[in-house]
Amino acid sequence: VSHEIFPASAELLSYAKGQRDALLALIERIESRRRRRAPASAPDAEAEGWPLRMLGINSQSPKGAGVKVAVLDTGIDLTHLDFAGRINPANCQSFVEGVASVQDGHGHGTHCCGVVAGPITPQVGPRFGVAPRAELIVGKVLSDAGEGFDSDIVRAIAWAAAQGAQIVSMSLGSARESQTAYSIAYEQIAGKLALDGRRCLFVTAAGNESQRSLGMIAPVGNPAACPSLLAVAAVDQWQRVADFSCGEVDPIGTLDLCAPGVAIRSTVPGGYDFMSGTSMATPHVAGLAALYLEQDPHLTPAELWRVLVRSARNLGRRRDFGFGLPVLS
Amino acid sequence: LIQVDVPAWNNGKTPSPFPASNGAEVIVVSSCGWSMSPNKVHFDIVVPSPPDTPKTDLDKQFEVLKNLAELKQPSQFLRFAARGSRQCEHALEYSTRIQFRRHHPKWPEHQRLEVTLNAHSTMNTPNNPHARRAHVPSHLIISLDDKQPVIEVLKSRVTGVAAKAKAEAVGEVRTFAARAPGQPETHVYERFNIAAVDLDEREADQLRASNVLVVPNERREVQGWKHTAPPMRVADHEGFPCAPAAKIADQEDFPYAPRFPESEPGEPSVR
Numbered sequence: 001v002s003h004e005i006f007p008a009s010a011e012l013l014s015y016a017k018g019q020r021d022a023l024l025a026l027i028e029r030i031e032s033r034r035r036r037r038a039p040a041s042a043p044d045a046e047a048e049g050w051p052l053r054m055l056g057i058n059s060q061s062p063k064g065a066g067v068k069v070a071v072l073d074t075g076i077d078l079t080h081l082d083f084a085g086r087i088n089p090a091n092c093q094s095f096v097e098g099v100a101s102v103q104d105g106h107g108h109g110t111h112c113c114g115v116v117a118g119p120i121t122p123q124v125g126p127r128f129g130v131a132p133r134a135e136l137i138v139g140k141v142l143s144d145a146g147e148g149f150d151s152d153i154v155r156a157i158a159w160a161a162a163q164g165a166q167i168v169s170m171s172l173g174s175a176r177e178s179q180t181a182y183s184i185a186y187e188q189i190a191g192k193l194a195l196d197g198r199r200c201l202f203v204t205a206a207g208n209e210s211q212r213s214l215g216m217i218a219p220v221g222n223p224a225a226c227p228s229l230l231a232v233a234a235v236d237q238w239q240r241v242a243d244f245s246c247g248e249v250d251p252i253g254t255l256d257l258c259a260p261g262v263a264i265r266s267t268v269p270g271g272y273d274f275m276s277g278t279s280m281a282t283p284h285v286a287g288l289a290a291l292y293l294e295q296d297p298h299l300t301p302a303e304l305w306r307v308l309v310r311s312a313r314n315l316g317r318r319r320d321f322g323f324g325l326p327v328l329s
Numbered sequence: 330l331i332q333v334d335v336p337a338w339n340n341g342k343t344p345s346p347f348p349a350s351n352g353a354e355v356i357v358v359s360s361c362g363w364s365m366s367p368n369k370v371h372f373d374i375v376v377p378s379p380p381d382t383p384k385t386d387l388d389k390q391f392e393v394l395k396n397l398a399e400l401k402q403p404s405q406f407l408r409f410a411a412r413g414s415r416q417c418e419h420a421l422e423y424s425t426r427i428q429f430r431r432h433h434p435k436w437p438e439h440q441r442l443e444v445t446l447n448a449h450s451t452m453n454t455p456n457n458p459h460a461r462r463a464h465v466p467s468h469l470i471i472s473l474d475d476k477q478p479v480i481e482v483l484k485s486r487v488t489g490v491a492a493k494a495k496a497e498a499v500g501e502v503r504t505f506a507a508r509a510p511g512q513p514e515t516h517v518y519e520r521f522n523i524a525a526v527d528l529d530e531r532e533a534d535q536l537r538a539s540n541v542l543v544v545p546n547e548r549r550e551v552q553g554w555k556h557t558a559p560p561m562r563v564a565d566h567e568g569f570p571c572a573p574a575a576k577i578a579d580q581e582d583f584p585y586a587p588r589f590p591e592s593e594p595g596e597p598s599v600r
Contacts, residue, residue, distance in 0.1 A: 074551065097464045097513075108551040146551040151466050151516060151525035153549060158502055158518055172549045184542055185469050189521050196520065205552035222547070261553075268555075277553025 049126045050237050051115075051260035055288055056327040057130060059120075064131025064290035066297065069116050070165035071283065072156050073109030073172065075102040075140035077269035080110060081123050087136060093159055094140040095152040105144030107268040111275050112171045113138060114267030115283035116290070128266050130287025131294075137165050142172060150185060157189055161198050166293060167304075169286035170229075171205045171279030173221040178250045182225035190228035194301065201301040202229040203286040205278035206255055207246035217319070220246045220253030227254070230305060233322055234261025234281040241320040245278055248319035255322035256305075257312055259284035288326055464513040466525040468533060471542040479524045480517045482539050487532055490515050 047059055075094065078087060078101075092102040104110045117136050118129025139156035142148040153172070160168055176182070186202075193200045207221030224231035224246075234242035235258045241247075242262050248255045261281030263274045285308065292307050293299055299307065312324035472479040480503070483490045489508035505515040508527070517524040525546060528536070533543045 106551070107555070108553055111553065142549070142551060148549055149465050149546050150469055150549065151546050154469070154518055154521065154523060154525065155502055155516060158520065162501070171552050173552055174547060174549050183547070184471055184473075184544065185521075185523055188471055188473065188523065192521050208552050221552075223549075273555055275553045275555050277551075279551055279553025282552075 047127055049128045049265060051264055051284060052127060052130065054237075054239070054260055054325065054327075055130065055284060056329065057288075057291070061328055062131075062291040062294040063120070064117065064134030064287065064294050066133075066135075067131065067167070067290040067293045068135045068137055068163070068165050069131065069286055069290050070137040070139060070160035070163070070168045071109065071113050071116055071286075072139040072141045072153060072160065072168060072170050073104075073112050074106035074142045074144065074146060075104035075109045076113045076136070076138045077104050077110040077267065078102070080267050080269065082114065082119050082267050083136075086117075086119075087138065091135065091137045091163060092140075093138075093156070095156045095159070096140055096143050096148060097152075099140065099143065102138050102140040104140070104269055106142070106146050107273070108146055108171070108275070108279065109138070109140065109142070110268050111264075111266045111273070112169060112279060112283045115264065115280060116169060116287045118267055122267075122272070124272060125265065128264070130284055131290035134287065134290045137163050148172070150183070154185060154189065157193075157200075161193055161200055166199050166201065167286050167289050168200055168202045169283050170202065170223070171277070171282045173205055173207050173224055175207060175209045176219055176221045176225055176253060178219045179252065182227070182252055183222040186223035187226040187228055190226065194228070199301055201289055201304050203282050203289065204229045204231055205282045206231045206233045206253075208234075208244040208277050208279075210244050210246050212241065212243045212245070212247075217247040217249055219249045220255060225253035230256045230285065230308070231322070232256065232261075232278060232281045232285045233258040233320065234276070234278045235259065235315065235321070235325065236262035239315050239325065241316070242276070242278075244276075245281075245320070248322070255319065257285055257308060257323055257326050258315065258321045259288075259325065285326060288328060291328055466513045466515065466527045466546050468526055468528045469544050469546050470524040470526055470536055471544065472522045472540075473542065474540070475522065477540065478519070479522050479541060480519065482536065482541050483515070483517070483524055483526065486535050486539055487526060487528070490526065 048057060052058075076083065076087065076092070078092075094100055094102050113136055114129060116129065117131055117134045118127065120127055120129070120132045122128065137160050139160055141153045141156045153170070157168065190200070190202055204224040204226075205221075206224045207218065209218030209221065210216060211218075219225070220231050223229055231254065233247070233255050234245040236242055237260070241258070245258075245261065246253075246255075259281035261278055261284075262276045264276065264280040265272055265274050266280075268275075289304055289308060292304060292311075296307075308326045309323045311329050312322075312326045314324040315321040470479050470483065472482060487508075490505055501518065501520045503517045503519060505517070507514050512527045515524060515526045528543070536543050
């Protein structure tokens with residue numbers, strides 16, 4: 001830290017560094033002990049990152065083959081080696097005004113795509129893709145600044161449904177004030193698709209507006225507040241609700257599930273990076289839904305929803321975790 | 330303390346309110362597309378979001394700042410923190426005080442640039458000219474009654490929509506040409522019985538009288554951001570994703586270090 005900026009902090013900084021080093025040493029001791037205790041026969045104990053292990057996914061788990069998952073976000077890095085040869089151009093479309101390509105200039109969409117369908121063996125590091133054999137449908141609905149409008153998103157949903165998407169992952173949203181209505185448009189879309197026999201499960205990010213460490217829990221945002229869209233909260237590696245994760249503070253915006261969403265490693269344009277947010281929790285649930293759908297392709301969205309909820313491990317209060325953390329069984 | 334009415338300033342007729350004596354010249358970039366560069370380039374400021382903008386949003390804006398700064402000289406990069414906000418009487422207005430301090434050894438500790446930005450809401454307000462990109466419809470029209478197709482309502486109520494059917498676009502979306510130069514196109518999602526149209530208030534009221542829902546075409550954004558940890562840490566392979574082993578706090582450009590720990594009474598310190 002620059003002392004010119006904050007000279008009085010030198011002592012505090014030194015103290016903090018000491019605390020940090022002590023914490024790191026403790027973590028290292030715990031980790032080394034855990035590694036020593038791991039059975040030698042475990043073939044790939046470290047082949048999956050912690051988020052996948054938390055979801056009960058290992059190398060023997062289904063891979064999402066034959067399942068189409070749409071990711072509506074900022075696009076995808078088409079040149080990323082982890083997606084080389086895996087993205088069908090017919091499954092990519094931009095809905096952002098004036099932008100023809102789905103190439104991701106932001107990074108968020110590529111990260112979400114990586115969580116849903118990153119490869120079994122990434123170029124570097126452990127596996128992070130929940131459903132590596134799922135077929136990705138990529139709709140760019142948010143600009144490279146990370147924002148977009150309902151009109152573009154609705155259009156993309158229509159397109160994704162026409163492409164045969166069975167699961168739609170939407171790591172997007174906006175804040176909603178308590179006791180205000182959910183988005184009628186998204187609710188109508190989900191209802192219409194269900195009536196048409198289109199099998200689309202919508203998985204959405206609950207929102208990041210909370211500051212729980214300061215005692216502030218924000219309501220689930222839109223469109224996650226819609227009753228027919230599955231709302232996902234974020235937890236960290238220790239299965240604690242994330243500080244930013246929105247909660248069920250009114251009867252309108254209900255939480256359904258939670259998933260890893262803090263310091264999640266996945267693909268970004270040109271490499272890998274860690275990201276946090278309910279955005280990162282959402283594709284974990286979408287990917288997990290793809291695994292269940294591979295196991296039973298005849299599941300309707302409602303049945304798939306129930307399967308996910310039934311598989312959830314209760315982590316605590318409903319308003320923080322929804323029905324809990326879904327685990328592959 | 331400098332009071333800046335950003336929309337007024339944005340029209341380019343008023344001079345920059347920021348002092349130029351320190352060589353400080355300003356670019357203001359906001360999520361709604363304002364861009365101002367009065368003189369030279371030293372500061373990059375992002376106009377914050379609506380009342381009680383959470384830290385996560387500020388972090389996202391900080392990323393924007395960082396990206397901008399990387400294009401210029403990192404040593405002249407400006408660090409900022411928001412200190413709470415206050416909702417104005419009008420629901421669509423907000424005021425946020427931002428405190429700026431230049432991250433540069435030659436910038437004296439006591440010198441800081443405090444700015445109060447009084448800006449109209451940029452969020453979800455279709456009639457705010459700053460709220461929308463060009464070519465984005467202002468409203469969504471939703472008919473909850475299947476016997477009342479939204480396209481028929483539009484044809485009967487909105488001048489010009491029925492006149493220029495441009496093409497059958499993606500899937501089951503019908504696109505109509507813009508009703509006037511500069512206006513966005515009209516999209517009708519027939520299966521969903523939803524349309525995205527640019528409307529003025531008179532037209533919106535007419536449509537509401539037709540028993541359809543007329544809602545703003547709301548802005549959505551990503552719900553995630555880059556985590557504080559540098560990418561590809563060895564510790565990740567051991568299951569601990571964000572171990573600060575690389576002396577994060579010592580990194581010159583680490584954006585989340587607490588630069589402004591001092592708080593006003595009753596206010597949390599914003600990192």
